[in-house]
Amino acid sequence: MQSLQSLIAKHQGKVIDRWSSYITKYESLFAHKQNDNVKFCEIGILNGGSLELWNAYFPNAEIILGCDINPDIQKLTYQSPKIKTICGDINGDDTIKAFDKLTDKWDIIIDDGSHRSGDIIKAFANYFPRLKDDGLYVIEDLHCSYRSEFQGGLYNKFGAIEFLKKLADTINFEHWEISINRTDYLDNIFNEYGCTINEDLFSQIFSVEFANSLCIIRKCKPDGNILGKRICVGTEELVDKGRTLNHGKFLVPLSIIYNEDNSIDETTRTMEQKILRLQNDNDLLRRTITNSLPEDELAPKFFRLQGYFRDLEAKHKELTEKYNALLEKNSH
Numbered sequence: 560m561q562s563l564q565s566l567i568a569k570h571q572g573k574v575i576d577r578w579s580s581y582i583t584k585y586e587s588l589f590a591h592k593q594n595d596n597v598k599f600c601e602i603g604i605l606n607g608g609s610l611e612l613w614n615a616y617f618p619n620a621e622i623i624l625g626c627d628i629n630p631d632i633q634k635l636t637y638q639s640p641k642i643k644t645i646c647g648d649i650n651g652d653d654t655i656k657a658f659d660k661l662t663d664k665w666d667i668i669i670d671d672g673s674h675r676s677g678d679i680i681k682a683f684a685n686y687f688p689r690l691k692d693d694g695l696y697v698i699e700d701l702h703c704s705y706r707s708e709f710q711g712g713l714y715n716k717f718g719a720i721e722f723l724k725k726l727a728d729t730i731n732f733e734h735w736e737i738s739i740n741r742t743d744y745l746d747n748i749f750n751e752y753g754c755t756i757n758e759d760l761f762s763q764i765f766s767v768e769f770a771n772s773l774c775i776i777r778k779c780k781p782d783g784n785i786l787g788k789r790i791c792v793g794t795e796e797l798v799d800k801g802r803t804l805n806h807g808k809f810l811v812p813l814s815i816i817y818n819e820d821n822s823i824d825e826t827t828r829t830m831e832q833k834i835l836r837l838q839n840d841n842d843l844l845r846r847t848i849t850n851s852l853p854e855d856e857l858a859p860k861f862f863r864l865q866g867y868f869r870d871l872e873a874k875h876k877e878l879t880e881k882y883n884a885l886l887e888k889n890s891h
């Protein structure tokens with residue numbers, strides 16, 4: 560088997576344009592698939608050299624596909640019949656149709672296309688569903704997502720990097736203490752670019768890994784993505800006794816209080832949501848007022864709003880007491 564490093568060192572032919580740290584990362588990411596009949600796809604091929612590289616790296620590949628919007632890629636020809644190209648906008652309907660004609664599921668997809676946040680997010684929404692169960696989706700050159708000309712910026716809430724950070728949250732969905740679903744959590748970003756993915760797809764995200772300018776999203780069947788049972792084995796407990804009693808138990812998220820029949824107690828849950836919302840409203844109000852007003856306007860406004868805060872806090876206290884009483888009742 561040839562390493563990517565060695566293949567790059569002796570590469571002639573069509574030009575490849577990549578960063579060295581990606582090559583190191585790809586060696587470890589792809590090594591276990593190197594002998595497989597992979598279906599590999601790269602979005603954005605420019606001079607087309609990388610397709611020759613992937614074709615040499617995966618000797619048993621079934622297909623090495625490159626997609627590019629630049630019509631000049633039609634000049635590219637390859638000796639290997641396994642290498643194919645599609646010319647078009649990666650998120651265009653015709654391009655998606657052309658992809659589906661080739662195969663329904665891919666092993667590896669690398670997005671090295673326009674690097675604009677909208678294109679990256681839309682491509683993820685379009686092509687993550689087209690990955691195999693254990694597939695890898697890689698996004699390159701995310702340094703662009705800190706730059707405004709690529710619809711990015713450190714504080715840009717619609718930037719690709721922001722989307723991916725939020726995607727990382729969705730992996731821990733079962734531990735969220737508020738009851739919103741994953742699609743809703745990313746809704747504002749999806750809406751900005753007119754795309755979405757459904758809950759079922761979210762549950763197939765095993766990991767979101769970040770490296771310099773790279774993000775790797777690993778797909779897995781939903782049952783491989785849960786926290787699982789607690790493992791507490793061994794016989795000596797010299798520091799903290801009773802741990803082994805937890806062996807085999809699942810973590811029950813705080814926001815889910817089960818009845819005896821294991822269904823969610825809606826009263827309890829609604830109560831908890833109300834409390835959280837009140838807390839959030841209160842915090843948000845305080846922050847907005849203190850951050851946005853000049854000092855001379857702050858005092859009178861703050862004074863007027865103090866009454867509102869007091870009501871809010873009283874309501875919060877009342878709900879918390881009711882909620883704790885419910886919890887107490889549920890635990891017996």
Ligand SMILES: C[S@@+](CC[C@H](N)C(=O)[O-])C[C@H]1O[C@@H](n2cnc3c(N)ncnc32)[C@H](O)[C@@H]1O
Nearest residue numbers: 575576603604605609627628629648649672673
């Ligand atoms: C950074 S270059 C790709 C470099 C190439 N992967 C390599 O290793 O040499 C980005 C490519 O993405 C293509 N591109 C830009 N927007 C695109 C889109 N919406 N759909 C498909 N390709 C796109 C550009 O035409 C360009 O050739």
